Amino acid sequence: MTETFVPPTRFAVPGRIAVSEQAASVWQTATLTGIRRETARATTFRFAVPGWPGHQPGQHLMVRLTAEDGYAAQRHYSIASAPDDSGHVELTLDHVEGGEVSGWFHTVARPGDQVEVRGPVSGFFAWPGDRPALLIGAGSGVVPLMSMVRHHRARNLTVPLRLLVSARSPEELVYAREFGAETTPVFTRSAPEGVPVGRMAAAHVAPLLAEQPSGGWEAYVCGSNSFAEHASRLLVTAGQPVERIRIERFG
Numbered sequence: 001m002t003e004t005f006v007p008p009t010r011f012a013v014p015g016r017i018a019v020s021e022q023a024a025s026v027w028q029t030a031t032l033t034g035i036r037r038e039t040a041r042a043t044t045f046r047f048a049v050p051g052w053p054g055h056q057p058g059q060h061l062m063v064r065l066t067a068e069d070g071y072a073a074q075r076h077y078s079i080a081s082a083p084d085d086s087g088h089v090e091l092t093l094d095h096v097e098g099g100e101v102s103g104w105f106h107t108v109a110r111p112g113d114q115v116e117v118r119g120p121v122s123g124f125f126a127w128p129g130d131r132p133a134l135l136i137g138a139g140s141g142v143v144p145l146m147s148m149v150r151h152h153r154a155r156n157l158t159v160p161l162r163l164l165v166s167a168r169s170p171e172e173l174v175y176a177r178e179f180g181a182e183t184t185p186v187f188t189r190s191a192p193e194g195v196p197v198g199r200m201a202a203a204h205v206a207p208l209l210a211e212q213p214s215g216g217w218e219a220y221v222c223g224s225n226s227f228a229e230h231a232s233r234l235l236v237t238a239g240q241p242v243e244r245i246r247i248e249r250f251g
């Protein structure tokens with residue numbers, strides 16, 4: 001790093017890059033090349049990783065920061081960008097109050113800084129792009145789901161994909177300007193005029209399940225522990241088979 005860190009199974013995907021498990025187990029240098037504010041709390045960090053082995057939408061990586069005295073902190077971060085061959089990956093981090101790693105990124109990191117990354121990790125939450133995907137997220141839980149949405153668009157996939165995303169307010173809806181017809185936002189504290197305010201409910205999930213695409217939905221749920229439990233209960237109640245719900249918990 002230039003800035004010092006001070007502690008306070010293979011699928012057939014159109015165009016998917018093959019991921020070598022050996023490469024994914026090695027720490028690599030990632031150079032920060034861009035910083036993009038998404039909301040008051042969330043920022044996207046773009047990295048050049050020359051040896052990046054490729055990833056599937058939904059996977060995450062490990063970031064390691066090492067201080068001058070050797071103290072190291074490592075955290076998991078979902079990959080926000082779609083798989084491509086640019087040699088870059090993007091992460092979107094919430095600024096956690098008092099957080100060691102997210103705090104460093106939000107207040108210290110500058111383009112040109114270097115960190116270490118290892119990945120991609122976890123094939124379980126990956127969406128190979130070959131089956132209808134029902135994505136449900138809250139807060140920064142939308143990050144791995146956005147990689148899926150971006151992949152769907154970049155490859156012009158025709159397989160059905162829907163995103164149901166919960167945020168406190170329109171101002172806190174990460175990637176708001178990128179969403180299209182596939183996305184239904186749910187606002188829990190404040191909403192634009194005419195849009196109801198409230199927790200994600202059966203009324204949001206049931207119409208999506210009623211679409212019944214050929215082969216059925218594969219559901220991907222991501223967010224805090226409490227949100228993941230709430231959303232998976234809504235899905236099961238609405239008839240989604242429990243073995244077709246994949247959950248990633250950030251909390």
Ligand SMILES: Cc1cc2nc3c(=O)[nH]c(=O)nc-3n(C[C@H](O)[C@H](O)[C@H](O)COP(=O)(O)OP(=O)(O)OC[C@H]3O[C@@H](n4cnc5c(N)ncnc54)[C@H](O)[C@@H]3O)c2cc1C
Nearest residue numbers: 075076077078092093094098099100101102103140143250
């Ligand atoms: C698979 C996986 C993927 C993840 N992907 C993302 C991602 O894409 N974007 C992202 O922003 N985060 C993501 N996280 C969370 C991330 O790994 C860190 O936990 C988070 O950034 C906080 O780390 P920190 O070092 O800043 O805070 P720490 O120094 O670890 O914690 C500081 C304080 O904040 C509390 N805290 C820790 N995490 C949270 C949290 N998420 N919300 C509220 N309070 C918290 C701690 O209990 C502690 O009191 C992911 C986690 C997992 C397991």
